[in-house]
Amino acid sequence: MTWSEMQPLLSQACSETFQMVLWSTLIAVAAGLPLGILLVLTDRGGLLQNVVANKVIGQVVNVGRSMPFIILMVALMTFTRWVTGTTIGTTAAIVPLAIGGIPFFARLVETAVREVDGGLVEAVQSMGGNTWTIVRKVLVPEALPSLIASTTTTVIALIGYSAMAGTVGGGGLGDLAVRYGYQRFETELMWITVGILAVVISLIQFAGDFAARSLHGRGGRSGPGPRLRLLKAKETGAADVGKVA
């Protein structure tokens, strides 16, 4: 295969991956953020303590987290058809990706929000702030550097998941590597895909770290430094992709 043959394939796969990851990340963040915050608030001793709700949300998140993505994709087919009208293609792949990303991100949000100093919550309570004020003015802003790091981790995990979207004809870089590289012995194309993925992931990690660090530098909150954070993020990310594959 020559470069001119590979080039259109690659650019199309890139754009498909980009679309899948972009939309599923947006949905995962939009739904996972409130869910993660609720997990903290409804916990024992939390502001909205509700043991039953906490257990239910916790269980749903656990089930979502423990299910291998490829099975989730198959299991969600009916739902996907109901939402998008089809079970095949890039748009259809976004549905299971987003659903898989929500509990993943929710757990990370939970951890990030739990790290916020309880004294700050108490301070805002003493000013007469209600729970919504506390979420808006304390929990989210104070956890923001961690939340950005969590988003980075989620994006990287979703890029990993999206490689499997080929099974439902979702396309993307992973699918390209499997179809051409593995099935047609186009080793060169496979390595190029792997290279592109490596570069993209590094760039995303770098951008995420940079954003988190610049917020940190301003606030100067003590906690794990950006280096450690990067290590942690890579570990979780890698572990997850590994489990799925």
Place this chain on the structure above:
Amino acid sequence: MPNRMHPCPGTPTPAHSTVTETHVITTSGLTKVYRSRGREVTALDGVDLHVREGEVYGVIGQSGAGKSSLIRCVNLLERPTAGTVTVAGQDLTALAGRGPRAGRELRRARSHIGMVFQHFNLLSTRTVQDNVELPLEILGRSGKDRSRKALELLDLVGLADKAKSYPAQLSGGQKQRVGIARALAGDPKVLLSDEATSALDPETTRSILQLLRDLNRQLGLTVLLITHEMDVVKSVCDSAALMERGRIVESGTVTELLATPGSELAAALFPVSGERTGDDRTVLDITFHGEAATQPVVSQLSRTYNIDISILGAAIDTVGGLQIGRMRIELPGRYEDNVVPIGFLRERGLQIDVVGQEALLVKEGAK
């Protein structure tokens, strides 16, 4: 030597006090029991506290005595198990409702009670000015109004030039000043201070206490502070209470406490030491305050009764803005031999505690 004990008559008395007889914080029968895994811990055991308007009231006790629970019960950050809390005429326990969440009324009441914390609790992602504006945002003030008020308060605590800094760029003392400015944003009548100086070095502690004192004088602010440092009570408080195992064991104005024979708090506030040199000797603690402080009583005593007086220990200090002297002296002979000289000293308006004699007196009283 006795002359050293006489404070100069011209000593500046503290600036006009703002204390009135109205009680601005009252707790009655305040009880807090924590239950966890079947175990019950009583943090507060029927605490009655009366804080007068315009005074600085210190609650002192060791860690675990219940001070922290007490101050958190005052603005209902902790729900008392029993008892009532009234702040500025409003029964907060009645506003609380049954659920664990604070209703609108309670939240409004809280916004008029300032609170400062040991670890400052400033939002690290907001600038100093934005931190001070936070309570005003909660009160729903307009942006212009907020920034005017915040800058005014920062000026009041001496941090006008730090408005755009982040808390991480400030020293501990500066952070606490921001904390105080923030606590004042809702124009509170009452300021609660939860070990506000415990994380600070002695120098900074002094300046923060001075600030609290100034605010108390200038704004007529009532301050309820809890601390484990006797020096805090000594330097700023008008009244104090000693807490032990969830109960208030002693309370009153500093003057009253110092005038109470055998008061633990007074002894801790103003200790004098010195051991008796022999068995047939009488040791007296003399406390001078008010007019008595200006009389040369020791030399008068010595001349009148022709006795040799040895001074075991003496100190002079300012407690709660009042100059006070305390001296431990030893007279030859037992207590029975010294009844007349002791009577002479009492007649002069001095407070005399016979050291090691309290037990004896109690026994006699029992007969």
